[in-house]
Amino acid sequence: xxxxxxxxxxTMVFARDGYTFISRRCDRLGTDAFRTxxxxxxxxxxxxxxxxxxxxxxxxRFTRRRGAMPTSVVHLLQDEGSVQMLDGDAHRNRKDMFLxxxxxxxLSLHDVFDxxxxxxxxxxxxxxxxxxxxxxxxxxxxxAAAWAGVPLSEREVPRRTRELxxxxxxxGSFGPVNxxxxxxxxxxxxxxxxxxxxxxxxxxxxxxGSALATIATHREPDGxxxxxxxxxxxxxNVLRPIVAVARFIDFAALALxxxxxxxxxxxxxxxxxxxxxxxxxxxxxPFFPLIGGKVNQPFTWNGHDFAHDEWVLLDLYGxxxxxxxxxxxxxxxxxxxxxxTPDPYTLIPQGAGxxxxxxxxxxxxxxVALMAQAVRLLTGAMRYRVGVQDFTVGLSLSTAPPxxxxxxxxxxxxxxxxxxxx
Ligand code: HEM
Numbered sequence: 001x002x003x004x005x006x007x008x009x010x011t012m013v014f015a016r017d018g019y020t021f022i023s024r025r026c027d028r029l030g031t032d033a034f035r036t037x038x039x040x041x042x043x044x045x046x047x048x049x050x051x052x053x054x055x056x057x058x059x060x061r062f063t064r065r066r067g068a069m070p071t072s073v074v075h076l077l078q079d080e081g082s083v084q085m086l087d088g089d090a091h092r093n094r095k096d097m098f099l100x101x102x103x104x105x106x107l108s109l110h111d112v113f114d115x116x117x118x119x120x121x122x123x124x125x126x127x128x129x130x131x132x133x134x135x136x137x138x139x140x141x142x143x144a145a146a147w148a149g150v151p152l153s154e155r156e157v158p159r160r161t162r163e164l165x166x167x168x169x170x171x172g173s174f175g176p177v178n179x180x181x182x183x184x185x186x187x188x189x190x191x192x193x194x195x196x197x198x199x200x201x202x203x204x205x206x207x208x209g210s211a212l213a214t215i216a217t218h219r220e221p222d223g224x225x226x227x228x229x230x231x232x233x234x235x236x237n238v239l240r241p242i243v244a245v246a247r248f249i250d251f252a253a254l255a256l257x258x259x260x261x262x263x264x265x266x267x268x269x270x271x272x273x274x275x276x277x278x279x280x281x282x283x284x285x286p287f288f289p290l291i292g293g294k295v296n297q298p299f300t301w302n303g304h305d306f307a308h309d310e311w312v313l314l315d316l317y318g319x320x321x322x323x324x325x326x327x328x329x330x331x332x333x334x335x336x337x338x339x340x341t342p343d344p345y346t347l348i349p350q351g352a353g354x355x356x357x358x359x360x361x362x363x364x365x366x367x368v369a370l371m372a373q374a375v376r377l378l379t380g381a382m383r384y385r386v387g388v389q390d391f392t393v394g395l396s397l398s399t400a401p402p403x404x405x406x407x408x409x410x411x412x413x414x415x416x417x418x419x420x421x422x
């Protein structure tokens with residue numbers, strides 16, 4: 001029998017503790033699962049590698065996402081009709097579409113990113129201050145659009161960046177911040193539906209294999225094209241998360257500041273631990289606190305009988321910080337990944353299990369590639385200073401998903417090779 005929290009409804013405590021809500025209580029109760037009520041509904045909270053295996057490994061048992069996250073979150077992130085709301089063969093068919101676009105060997109995404117970042121350095125040079133988070137979001141918006149085959153004029157960049165960024169920032173909020181983000185989302189959806197229409201009428205000719213061409217021509221198991229609303233939603237499920245990678249890049253810049261030995265290592269072109277560095281940033285720093293799912297077929301785990309339709313929350317952040325899985329979990333140690341292929345059930349910031357058969361993030365390879373390129377650019381393509389500022393990374397829900405509080409401000413930016421005081 002798993003323990004039940006005594007608090008009648010833990011919503012406020014969850015909002016306060018945020019990323020540590022589940023693991024603090026699991027540690028206190030000596031369990032990997034407990035029952036509680038959130039948003040007035042009964043819920044079971046679980047954490048750890050075993051929990052991740054149970055949650056992701058068998059889609060007959062779990063995986064259903066419909067009704068598993070508040071609509072205030074779903075409508076800003078994956079949205080109704082998206083791959084995340086599908087199960088079984090319909091899910092596999094749609095997931096293959098994403099994997100086809102995002103995991104091809106000649107993924108040129110990071111080349112486009114490299115080009116866009118290098119041209120941005122010229123814009124940053126001479127500026128009294130650069131807010132790295134905001135600038136990288138713009139660089140990633142340009143990158144995502146160019147790579148996906150989506151036309152985007154220079155004049156449109158700030159506006160589309162604002163819309164795509166608000167979808168991520170607003171997802172963790174309730175009230176006016178969330179409502180405004182949904183207004184911006186509706187505008188962005190209208191724009192992207194127009195783009196899909198133009199690709200289908202032949203007014204636009206996106207490169208073959210690009211995200212726009214692939215999604216506009218994708219056929220579902222019944223042979224039909226995606227309706228234009230769903231095609232728009234899925235195209236945003238490529239563009240938005242690419243822009244969201246800016247958060248991980250902020251944290252990589254923060255880690256380079258706090259652990260300068262890694263900066264020197266990469267600046268000298270030594271990359272043996274570059275992928276380990278990227279994984280360690282994804283492990284240690286907060287992005288999504290948890291993922292929700294609904295039980296399909298009843299089963300028993302950890303002494304608890306999971307009933308059909310039961311609401312279950314898997315602790316992503318807590319599992320990445322689980323001392324049973326990670327020695328010294330609060331320490332930044334890229335070397336822990338030396339000679340190691342991350343276990344699909346322990347390093348789970350982007351979901352767990354196999355990519356094709358579960359809801360694990362199809363953008364993981366692209367995320368790692370973009371982050372590695374960003375570290376190369378931060379240590380090899382530019383020189384900059386980091387001024388006094390607030391680097392706090394909040395763990396309460398009100399700031400989820402967080403960034404370093406001041407957006408990681410830099411100044412005296414010059415291209416590498418041009419003298420600048422560090
Ligand atoms: C290149 C960038 C990215 C793309 C294109 C992308 C796209 C997606 C898509 C389409 C899904 C749904 C998969 C499914 O339901 O089968 C997904 C799932 C997920 N993504 Fe990403 N993503 C990207 C980056 C990120 C980043 C930076 C994070 C941050 C941690 C993230 C976290 C997640 C998580 C936690 C899931 C699992 C959701 C679940 O189990 O339902 N993704 N991603």
